[in-house]
Amino acid sequence: MTDRVKVAVLGGGSFGTVLANLIGSKGEQVYLWMRNAERAEEINRSHENHRYLPGRPLSENLTATADLQQALQDAEIVFVSIPSQSFREVIRQAKPFLRADQIVVSTTKGIEAKSFSLMSQILSEELPGNPIGVISGPNLAKEIVQQQLTATVIASEDERVRTAVQQILHCAFFRVYASSDMYGVELGGTLKNIYAIASGLSAALGMGENTKSMLMTRSLAEMSRFAVQLGANPMTFLGLAGVGDLIVTCSSPLSRNYRVGYALGEGKTLEDAVESLGEVAEGVNTLRYVKEKADELEIYMPLVSGLYEVVFNHAPVSQVAKMMMLNTQSSDVEFVLPRADL
Numbered sequence: 001m002t003d004r005v006k007v008a009v010l011g012g013g014s015f016g017t018v019l020a021n022l023i024g025s026k027g028e029q030v031y032l033w034m035r036n037a038e039r040a041e042e043i044n045r046s047h048e049n050h051r052y053l054p055g056r057p058l059s060e061n062l063t064a065t066a067d068l069q070q071a072l073q074d075a076e077i078v079f080v081s082i083p084s085q086s087f088r089e090v091i092r093q094a095k096p097f098l099r100a101d102q103i104v105v106s107t108t109k110g111i112e113a114k115s116f117s118l119m120s121q122i123l124s125e126e127l128p129g130n131p132i133g134v135i136s137g138p139n140l141a142k143e144i145v146q147q148q149l150t151a152t153v154i155a156s157e158d159e160r161v162r163t164a165v166q167q168i169l170h171c172a173f174f175r176v177y178a179s180s181d182m183y184g185v186e187l188g189g190t191l192k193n194i195y196a197i198a199s200g201l202s203a204a205l206g207m208g209e210n211t212k213s214m215l216m217t218r219s220l221a222e223m224s225r226f227a228v229q230l231g232a233n234p235m236t237f238l239g240l241a242g243v244g245d246l247i248v249t250c251s252s253p254l255s256r257n258y259r260v261g262y263a264l265g266e267g268k269t270l271e272d273a274v275e276s277l278g279e280v281a282e283g284v285n286t287l288r289y290v291k292e293k294a295d296e297l298e299i300y301m302p303l304v305s306g307l308y309e310v311v312f313n314h315a316p317v318s319q320v321a322k323m324m325m326l327n328t329q330s331s332d333v334e335f336v337l338p339r340a341d342l
């Protein structure tokens, strides 16, 4: 009767809902899985996700469900939009209902505690037979739902995954660029959350435009230094999933990570800053795990170290900033002029 593609999105928060809505508004059949059955019923009744996207009508092609089997059965593509700390648990719940030919794509920008796994690594471990990919880019959910123009990157080693995701998401307000560097694309989206906290903090403290620009650029240098040590391609950081996502998340109060930093700059405690969001800010845990990993691998990350002191050890920002400014002089682009101590 229909040649519509069936798609499943796991996770009924801000981004999962926006992604499902985009796909539904293209005329495809999309199931949005969430753990709360009452909330799913409420979405189907009102065509609105009052909790995460109040006031935004959702596509009639979107069906919310708390039944994983219903969501996954016959879906050609499964997007997973679950915060990193619950990602593996949800994939394990989904596994009994998945066939090996279903494409599984992560939208999650975080790192698993203890294992330091990115979501693509969790997918490879838990679903070794499935074609997998990740999407990442300057994709603030609250702008996408307003159909503000933007783009994302689909990264996968499998060309069929790249093409399928480009086709399913592409529309007049959303472009989809392709990459084969899954790890780099994922690391870009994950690491920038740390620097968004630093940017929010510096904005709250009234730092100037030069300062903001220096902070973002040195963040990019630090992110790519870390990613290269972990095996990613530094060129990926020049793309939408690197510099693109860094710019938006470090500049916009619509970013939850930026808002956490801003609240800290206003003098709130970390607990209050996170609590008042009511949504996930992956950067707080990411900062902890990346600091540990950088220490373990002896990767020079002064911004991560300084922010860690401010966020977790209550160091005064002015003191940390002064220490960084008076630090040994260094190279601008270390892929052009290597740092002396590398």
Ligand SMILES: NC(=O)C1=CN([C@@H]2O[C@H](COP(=O)(O)OP(=O)(O)OC[C@H]3O[C@@H](n4cnc5c(N)ncnc54)[C@H](OP(=O)(O)O)[C@@H]3O)[C@@H](O)[C@H]2O)C=CC1
Pocket (backbone or CB within 6 Å): 011, 012, 013, 014, 015, 016, 017, 034, 035, 036, 052, 081, 082, 083, 084, 086, 089, 090, 107, 108, 109, 110, 139, 140, 141, 142, 278, 279, 280, 282
């Ligand atoms: N928002 C954005 O602009 C973007 C977000 N992302 C990334 O997407 C991921 C998800 O973010 P986002 O949707 O914004 O987060 P939200 O905080 O808005 O929503 C998280 C969702 O995950 C659900 N969830 C959490 N744990 C579980 C679990 N164990 N089982 C089932 N559901 C669970 C929550 O359910 P419940 O409501 O029941 O608690 C909620 O629906 C993050 O990694 C984020 O970095 C990527 C691009 C843009």
Ligand SMILES: O=C(CO)COP(=O)(O)O
Pocket (backbone or CB within 6 Å): 109, 137, 138, 139, 140, 141, 193, 196, 245, 248, 249, 254, 255, 256, 257, 258, 280, 281, 282
């Ligand atoms: O990743 C995002 C935009 O691309 C969303 O950032 P936050 O999680 O900080 O809101």
